[in-house]
Amino acid sequence: MMVKVRIWGSLQKATDNKEFVEVEAENFKQLLDNLSLKYPKLKPQISRGVSVAIDGLIYKNSWFTPIKPENEVVLMPYMVGG
Amino acid sequence: MSPLDNTYEKQFKVIGTRPPRPDGIEKVTGKAQYGADLYVPDMLYAKILRSPHPHAKIISIDTSEAEKLDGVKAVVTSKDFSKFSDNKPSDTLVNCIAHEKALYDGHCVAAVAALSNTIAKSALKLINVEYEILPHVTDVDEAMKTDSPIVNKGYVLENVPKGFSENVTSYYEFGHGDLDNGFNNADLIVERTFKTEAAHQGYIEPHACLASMTPDGKADLWCCTQGHYNVRALCADIMGMESSQLRVTPSEIGGGFGGKTTIFIEPIALALSLKSGKPVKLVMTRDEVFKATGPTVSSSMDVKIGMTKDGVITAGEANLRYQGGAFPNGTVEMGAQSAFAAYDLKAVRTKGWNVLTNRPKQAAYRAPGAPQAIYAVESVVDELCQKLNLDPLEIRIKNAAKKGTKSSYGPTFDDIGLIATLEAAKKHPHYLAPLEENQGRGLSCGFWFNFGGDTCVTLNVNFDGTIGVTEGNPDIGGSRASISQMAAEELGISYDKVRTIIADTNSLGHNEVTDGSRVTFAVGLATIKAARAAIKEMCKRVSLIWGIDEDAVRWENGSAIPAGPNAGQFDPMSIEEIAAMSSQTGGPIAGHHEVNAEGAGVSFGVHLADVEVDKETGSTKVLRYTVFQDAGKAIHPSYVEGQMQGGAVQGIGWALNEEYIYGEDGRLQNAGFLDYRIPVASDLPMIEPVILEIPNPGHPYGVRGVGETSIVPPLAAINNAVSRATNIRFSELPLSPPKVLSSLKKEINDG
Numbered sequence: 001m002m003v004k005v006r007i008w009g010s011l012q013k014a015t016d017n018k019e020f021v022e023v024e025a026e027n028f029k030q031l032l033d034n035l036s037l038k039y040p041k042l043k044p045q046i047s048r049g050v051s052v053a054i055d056g057l058i059y060k061n062s063w064f065t066p067i068k069p070e071n072e073v074v075l076m077p078y079m080v081g082g
Numbered sequence: 083m084s085p086l087d088n089t090y091e092k093q094f095k096v097i098g099t100r101p102p103r104p105d106g107i108e109k110v111t112g113k114a115q116y117g118a119d120l121y122v123p124d125m126l127y128a129k130i131l132r133s134p135h136p137h138a139k140i141i142s143i144d145t146s147e148a149e150k151l152d153g154v155k156a157v158v159t160s161k162d163f164s165k166f167s168d169n170k171p172s173d174t175l176v177n178c179i180a181h182e183k184a185l186y187d188g189h190c191v192a193a194v195a196a197l198s199n200t201i202a203k204s205a206l207k208l209i210n211v212e213y214e215i216l217p218h219v220t221d222v223d224e225a226m227k228t229d230s231p232i233v234n235k236g237y238v239l240e241n242v243p244k245g246f247s248e249n250v251t252s253y254y255e256f257g258h259g260d261l262d263n264g265f266n267n268a269d270l271i272v273e274r275t276f277k278t279e280a281a282h283q284g285y286i287e288p289h290a291c292l293a294s295m296t297p298d299g300k301a302d303l304w305c306c307t308q309g310h311y312n313v314r315a316l317c318a319d320i321m322g323m324e325s326s327q328l329r330v331t332p333s334e335i336g337g338g339f340g341g342k343t344t345i346f347i348e349p350i351a352l353a354l355s356l357k358s359g360k361p362v363k364l365v366m367t368r369d370e371v372f373k374a375t376g377p378t379v380s381s382s383m384d385v386k387i388g389m390t391k392d393g394v395i396t397a398g399e400a401n402l403r404y405q406g407g408a409f410p411n412g413t414v415e416m417g418a419q420s421a422f423a424a425y426d427l428k429a430v431r432t433k434g435w436n437v438l439t440n441r442p443k444q445a446a447y448r449a450p451g452a453p454q455a456i457y458a459v460e461s462v463v464d465e466l467c468q469k470l471n472l473d474p475l476e477i478r479i480k481n482a483a484k485k486g487t488k489s490s491y492g493p494t495f496d497d498i499g500l501i502a503t504l505e506a507a508k509k510h511p512h513y514l515a516p517l518e519e520n521q522g523r524g525l526s527c528g529f530w531f532n533f534g535g536d537t538c539v540t541l542n543v544n545f546d547g548t549i550g551v552t553e554g555n556p557d558i559g560g561s562r563a564s565i566s567q568m569a570a571e572e573l574g575i576s577y578d579k580v581r582t583i584i585a586d587t588n589s590l591g592h593n594e595v596t597d598g599s600r601v602t603f604a605v606g607l608a609t610i611k612a613a614r615a616a617i618k619e620m621c622k623r624v625s626l627i628w629g630i631d632e633d634a635v636r637w638e639n640g641s642a643i644p645a646g647p648n649a650g651q652f653d654p655m656s657i658e659e660i661a662a663m664s665s666q667t668g669g670p671i672a673g674h675h676e677v678n679a680e681g682a683g684v685s686f687g688v689h690l691a692d693v694e695v696d697k698e699t700g701s702t703k704v705l706r707y708t709v710f711q712d713a714g715k716a717i718h719p720s721y722v723e724g725q726m727q728g729g730a731v732q733g734i735g736w737a738l739n740e741e742y743i744y745g746e747d748g749r750l751q752n753a754g755f756l757d758y759r760i761p762v763a764s765d766l767p768m769i770e771p772v773i774l775e776i777p778n779p780g781h782p783y784g785v786r787g788v789g790e791t792s793i794v795p796p797l798a799a800i801n802n803a804v805s806r807a808t809n810i811r812f813s814e815l816p817l818s819p820p821k822v823l824s825s826l827k828k829e830i831n832d833g
Contacts, residue, residue: 009255053493074492081598082340082446
């Protein structure tokens with residue numbers, strides 16, 4: 001299933017300046033794996049860590065969190081806190 | 083999507099009550115065991131030699147005279163760590179002990195273990211370090227210039243645009259919409275540059291640890307920390323150990339606020355222990371805490387916001403420059419995402435640069451990165467309201483983010499509590515209370531993300547039917563009480579039947595650090611699930627006793643009962659009865675839950691501050707302060723209120739007095755609580771907390787994090803109050819008396 005993913009501003013250089021990209025994914029891990037495959041310039045940031053917001057809820061790294069085509073999916077920097 | 087089961091609409095019996103804190107007696111009688119309180123036989127005492135230079139190449143270190151001193155048992159330098167690993171030393175290790183260069187005033191260069199602190203101190207004087215002093219930089223804007231001294235090479239990420247110094251290590255940009263169009267539609271645009279200084283978390287307990295390492299590679303480490311599993315991971319990596327061979331036990335903790343989420347002295351103590359063959363205790367002085375642990379970033383920020391005459395924000399833009407010391411940090415991206423999170427904007431753009439300087443490596447401090455950015459944005463929003471003669475609270479309601487808003491950092495908000503929080507502030511008597519001459523009222527919104535993470539809980543049903551909960555997150559804000567309450571609620575028993583303890587690293591699987599406002603959310607969630615597992619097992623045992631199907635037994639009010647009339651007629655069997663027979667019915671009963679908890683909800687707060695400025699001295703007195711915060715379900719309201727009050731007090735200190743002051747020589751000028759002034763009780767009025775309970779759908783009881791959001795609004799709330807009291811717009815923190823007085827005098831001189 002194709003999932004539409006929003007890329008943050010400074011990371012859009014890695015996606016040919018596209019704000020939205022589409023990749024095959026049914027879960028968090030597939031999303032990151034396929035983003036790295038399709039857009040290799042995303043790989044350094046994904047390797048350092050990213051979070052993914054799915055319908056507004058932010059997920060840090062749970063690989064098997066399901067993602068559906070109708071979900072709003074947004075790539076975000078890896079969350080840190082104090 | 084609702085990822086978790088939600089039972090938060092149930093009627094609670096234990097949740098929401100205020101039982102006495104379980105650590106209260108130990109703490110008020112001085113019996114609590116903090117990091118420096120552990121003593122073991124044959125223990126040595128360690129001291130650290132620190133660089134007096136902000137930036138210097140280490141040519142040589144001669145420890146021979148120190149080693150000869152009677153009573154000295156071991157001396158270590160960076161060379162002692164190279165034998166543990168062939169890999170390039172990690173930033174964490176190089177921050178703990180300088181390798182090729184001293185990178186900031188106070189950077190550790192060597193350490194001694196001796197029979198007493200006095201001998202160890204004497205030995206430090208006998209260590210001869212030859213330095214080649216290098217040019218230094220401590221200001222973020224200076225450090226970004228191409229001709230700045232380079233602090234630490236090799237850290238520039240691929241995302242940094244050209245044209246900056248190598249000190250700029252990473253760059254982030256967020257936002258959406260057409261900024262030019264937005265600003266064209268504005269009736270008034272305000273653009274200002276702001277600066278904030280680094281502030282320290284100000285925990286009262288200095289870092290302390292005791293390490294005992296044997297030649298066969300086993301070690302025990304006791305320390306005050308917000309996350310002993312992280313301590314184990316970092317130290318095991320540095321020492322070349324397997325995790326199973328390093329057991330870390332957390333002490334009681336005297337404050338952390340993010341500053342104890344990493345390590346500073348623990349590998350030093352381990353290496354000294356290995357070298358000496360003795361247990362080694364290492365306790366920082368306050369001077370060392372200021373110089374060599376992690377304060378916040380300092381910042382330089384440009385904010386531009388456009389507004390129509392009737393108060394609609396048409397566009398917002400922020401450029402944020404954060405310095406985080408001599409190593410890369412990930413803070414500006416959090417600020418850039420948070421800056422405009424409270425607003426529903428058609429056009430918004432934030433950019434952020436992380437920068438290296440010759441200062442200690444920054445550490446997290448409650449909502450890292452957000453207070454600075456939101457201070458700048460909320461100050462400009464207030465100035466626009468004042469210039470357009472608009473009510474600042476009404477304007478925030480008018481522009482507030484809500485369900486369906488495309489947030490400034492990307493995702494669309496689901497249910498959030500900002501408008502409810504603003505409405506609560508509007509209805510509160512504080513908002514309309516009269517002010518007198520030289521007094522001003524400031525308002526600010528605040529925001530933080532919150533998160534969950536790896537969490538393990540074991541819940542044991544003792545033979546007498548009482549409960550022992552074992553969890554792995556140091557209790558920095560009352561979590562033991564809240565966890566016990568959630569266990570009691572789920573099991574249908576009273577709070578006093580449950581005791582929660584924090585276990586060492588060998589007792590549970592990995593637990594993420596106590597940070598991100600995660601513990602009551604994530605550990606609570608795991609506790610609820612562990613209790614449900616124990617209940618399932620107890621129902622199974624009772625089904626065996628009654629000779630009926632397991633499904634025919636259910637749990638109610640602390641007892642197993644038949645699930646319905648078809649299950650048969652049986653008297654309820656209490657948890658005490660089930661526990662007493664557990665040996666005969668299959669063995670001890672326990673519930674476990676291990677999870678990477680996701681689904682923590684974001685949180686908003688609104689603060690109101692009244693101040694009075696003494697125009698003769700420039701001193702600011704806080705007259706009244708009210709905190710409104712969406713806390714989700716408040717498990718133990720007193721602790722939630724304490725978090726809200728504590729964050730407010732720390733933010734007030736940051737706004738009014740607290741700052742790292744560096745001299746031209748690059749050395750820290752105020753490394754002590756006499757010269758770095760945090761607010762004390764007599765400085766402040768009672769902070770009034772107003773809890774709004776808007777349940778988080780991502781938690782069974784509706785819990786969301788509360789520990790960080792409360793430090794976000796005070797910087798702008800105080801700045802806005804002082805600006806309105808003096809009719810001068812301030813744009814640098816802290817608003818210390820000399821700074822305010824100088825501006826007042828300039829205003830008079832300028833007419």
